[in-house]
Amino acid sequence: MTTEQDTPGGRPMDVMKRLRQQAIRDLLTQRSVRTQQELVAALRDRGFRATQATVSRDVAELGLVKRGHRGVQVYALPSRADEREQTGEDRLSALLRDLPVEIRPAGLMLVIRTVPGSAHAIAATLDRCRWPEIVGSIAGDDTVFLACNERAALQRVRQRLTRLLSA
Numbered sequence: 001m002t003t004e005q006d007t008p009g010g011r012p013m014d015v016m017k018r019l020r021q022q023a024i025r026d027l028l029t030q031r032s033v034r035t036q037q038e039l040v041a042a043l044r045d046r047g048f049r050a051t052q053a054t055v056s057r058d059v060a061e062l063g064l065v066k067r068g069h070r071g072v073q074v075y076a077l078p079s080r081a082d083e084r085e086q087t088g089e090d091r092l093s094a095l096l097r098d099l100p101v102e103i104r105p106a107g108l109m110l111v112i113r114t115v116p117g118s119a120h121a122i123a124a125t126l127d128r129c130r131w132p133e134i135v136g137s138i139a140g141d142d143t144v145f146l147a148c149n150e151r152a153a154l155q156r157v158r159q160r161l162t163r164l165l166s167a
Contacts, residue, residue, distance in 0.1 A: 019048075020043065020050060020054075020058065021058050021062055023043060024058055024062060025062070027039070027042050028075055028076060028077055029077070033074055034072055034073065034074050034075070034117070035117050036052050036056055036059065039059075039075065040052055040055050056120040057120075059120065059121055060121045062078075063078040064121065065094070065098045065121075066117065066118050078094075088125055088128035089129055089164070091128070092125045092126060092129060092164055093167045095118075095121060095122055095125055096161065097164075097165065099114050099122075100114065101114050101165060102114075103158060103165075108148050108151065108154055109146060109147050109154075110146040110148070110157060110161070111143060112143065112144040112145075112161075113142060114143075114144075117142070118142065119139040119141055119142050119143055120139045123137040123144045124139075126144070131157060131160070133153035133154070134146050134153075135147040135149050
């Protein structure tokens with residue numbers, strides 16, 4: 001089986017991406033998956049060679065959320081209400097409500113802490129929102145760093161995120 005890196009030109013990659021993302025949907029309806037690493041391994045068992053970075057992009061594009069299941073957080077497909085969302089801000093609000101999130105300032109940055117495996121989805125959604133106050137974002141496994149160019153911008157972003165958390 002090929003990876004995204006093996007398929008230059010875009011066309012075969014689109015097919016592989018659709019097949020991989022369908023496999024992810026199927027996996028999540030059949031079993032509990034707690035981490036992106038588990039998802040990579042499960043895809044490998046189905047013949048897909050994908051990196052954690054590729055799976056992280058798939059998680060964001062599919063709008064996967066983390067939900068409590070038998071005392072642990074697992075990936076889940078978005079509900080029908082989530083699928084109807086039309087704006088990045090709607091998606092961000094849903095993500096923030098579904099996940100435990102802590103937001104703290106650090107200089108001209110906001111640090112968002114969440115459950116492992118969820119930071120990339122939050123950062124990707126924030127990037128899609130294109131808030132002018134945010135200069136850039138970096139996502140790890142459970143932490144997002146948002147850079148702002150001034151303290152007033154940082155405060156506006158923090159207030160918006162706080163408002164979305166309680167929406």
